[in-house]
Amino acid sequence: MKRCPDKSLSDILCYDSSSALQASRWRWRSSKKKPTFKIVASLFFFFFFGISVRLKWSTKLAIHADRPRDATCPQHFRWIHEDLRPWRETGITREMVEGARRTAHFRVVIMDGRVYVEKYRGSIQTRDLFTMWGLLQLVRWYPGKLPDLELMFDCDDRPVVQSKDFLDPKVGPPPLFRYCSDDSSLDIVFPDWSFWGWGEINIKPWRKVLEDIKEGNKRTKWKERVAFAYWKGNPHVDPSRGDLLKCNLTQHQNWDTLLYAQDWDKESKEGYKQSNLEDQCTHRYKIYIEGWAWSVSEKYIMSCDSITLYVKPRFFDFFIRGMLPLQHFWPINDRSKCSSLKFAVEWGNNHTNQAQAIGGEGSKYLQENVKMELVYDYMFHLLNEYSKLLKFRPLVPAGAVELRPETMIGAAEGLHKKFMEDSLEKSPNKAEPCDLPPHDPTALREFENKKLNALKQVEAWEKDYWENERKGN
Numbered sequence: 001m002k003r004c005p006d007k008s009l010s011d012i013l014c015y016d017s018s019s020a021l022q023a024s025r026w027r028w029r030s031s032k033k034k035p036t037f038k039i040v041a042s043l044f045f046f047f048f049f050g051i052s053v054r055l056k057w058s059t060k061l062a063i064h065a066d067r068p069r070d071a072t073c074p075q076h077f078r079w080i081h082e083d084l085r086p087w088r089e090t091g092i093t094r095e096m097v098e099g100a101r102r103t104a105h106f107r108v109v110i111m112d113g114r115v116y117v118e119k120y121r122g123s124i125q126t127r128d129l130f131t132m133w134g135l136l137q138l139v140r141w142y143p144g145k146l147p148d149l150e151l152m153f154d155c156d157d158r159p160v161v162q163s164k165d166f167l168d169p170k171v172g173p174p175p176l177f178r179y180c181s182d183d184s185s186l187d188i189v190f191p192d193w194s195f196w197g198w199g200e201i202n203i204k205p206w207r208k209v210l211e212d213i214k215e216g217n218k219r220t221k222w223k224e225r226v227a228f229a230y231w232k233g234n235p236h237v238d239p240s241r242g243d244l245l246k247c248n249l250t251q252h253q254n255w256d257t258l259l260y261a262q263d264w265d266k267e268s269k270e271g272y273k274q275s276n277l278e279d280q281c282t283h284r285y286k287i288y289i290e291g292w293a294w295s296v297s298e299k300y301i302m303s304c305d306s307i308t309l310y311v312k313p314r315f316f317d318f319f320i321r322g323m324l325p326l327q328h329f330w331p332i333n334d335r336s337k338c339s340s341l342k343f344a345v346e347w348g349n350n351h352t353n354q355a356q357a358i359g360g361e362g363s364k365y366l367q368e369n370v371k372m373e374l375v376y377d378y379m380f381h382l383l384n385e386y387s388k389l390l391k392f393r394p395l396v397p398a399g400a401v402e403l404r405p406e407t408m409i410g411a412a413e414g415l416h417k418k419f420m421e422d423s424l425e426k427s428p429n430k431a432e433p434c435d436l437p438p439h440d441p442t443a444l445r446e447f448e449n450k451k452l453n454a455l456k457q458v459e460a461w462e463k464d465y466w467e468n469e470r471k472g473n
Contacts, residue, residue: 020225023236023300056316072435073378073381073434074322075322075447076321077437078439078447079379084389093391094211097152097467098174100161100174101153107152107400108151108152109150110149111396116403117132118401128153128155128193130419134193137376140424141429148381148393149383150390151389152174152175153178157294161174161186175188177190178190179293181316189317190382191318192296194296197420203300204419209277210366214301222305227256229256229258229283229285229287232288238292241289268470269366284348284349285307286304286306287308288329290315294316302323307358308328308329309345324451327452328358339462343462344467376429409424
């Protein structure tokens with residue numbers, strides 16, 4: 001029996017596989033009989049039969065390899081190289097990986113196409129469990145294609161590997177995977193747990209949510225939607241959200257906003273009737289603002305073809321770095337939220353065709369470039385590039401357990417069980433992963449310059465608007 005460091009993990013993931021393996025080894029080693037002619041003949045038969053099967057399987061693999069790819073990967077895939085840049089020259093040693101254990105929730109080892117996990121501590125809700133589940137689905141989606149690797153994963157919100165602590169090139173930073181990072185950190189960004197469902201607040205797996213929101217977009221034509229900026233969320237997780245609520249519509253002020261505090265306890269008791277994501281594409285403008293760190297709400301907000309009013313963030317997830325202001329969203333100044341939101345709505349209501357186009361392009365980016373197939377491709381390429389940097393041979397720790405879908409589903413209950421069943425990849429992907437663009441610092445600089453120029457353009461427009469307002473024009 002494999003040892004489990006955590007009782008809850010034991011209940012969910014542990015199984016007894018060692019006894020059968022040891023028994024088979026014992027039978028093989030304890031046999032002292034000399035091989036008979038029958039046994040030798042049988043061995044030859046199975047040997048040549050095995051070669052035949054392997055040749056047929058190789059032919060199948062060759063056919064799969066010739067199948068059309070999903071073209072070049074989307075723009076945000078370029079950042080994979082940048083996220084792994086700190087280890088490009090030195091590689092990743094076992095000591096570096098062990099250094100990430102200080103805050104990690106679990107270690108992942110992929111070996112011979114199997115996924116093993118050693119858990120160190122519990123995460124918020126079931127973030128850890130559904131991240132593990134996502135990794136298992138990746139292996140099912142691309143069976144036999146992932147190399148052996150070993151990594152540490154931290155499920156908390158904010159990045160912890162600070163660049164300033166690793167200025168000495170001789171001291172390599174610990175490679176730590178998590179859901180978001182920022183410009184002063186080196187944490188490696190990975191898709192978050194909710195892509196496979198968030199049972200605690202009844203958010204379905206991403207593949208289903210994306211379909212539902214696509215249908216929700218069709219219910220109300222853009223120009224017939226409420227011409228205000230809409231936000232609904234938890235205002236208590238960060239002061240910036242509390243500050244946002246000051247922009248709400250009252251008898252004494254009108255910043256063209258409709259802002260609501262989300263009460264998840266109440267929603268839970270009422271069956272989540274007021275929190276269906278596909279029912280929330282009824283306003284022309286939807287506000288995205290970070291919480292304690294990046295917010296899971298980002299992808300749901302941007303999937304609506306309402307124009308996203310994106311409050312200047314500190315943190316980034318894996319896909320937002322491929323999106324541009326004025327093309328996919330409208331940037332909002334975080335230091336003057338109310339006036340910035342007011343101008344954005346005024347501009348959009350006076351340029352409805354352009355505003356509608358921006359909302360459409362943002363939604364299209366999510367629908368086409370962050371669909372589940374390409375989420376798996378991002379995971380695949382990130383882990384593949386990461387494995388190339390490893391300077392040691394991955395090993396399965398004594399305290400690790402193998403993840404198996406039937407074990408995990410069997411131990412889950414309620415919505416967690418349902419979402420695992422709904423997000424289970426039942427067959428391998430027939431297509432090859434998209435083509436990862438090569439590392440190209442020039443292309444990244446050009447893209448960042450486009451982003452900067454768009455931000456400056458909006459700032460200039462906003463400044464002119466409020467100057468004219470003050471002059472009474």
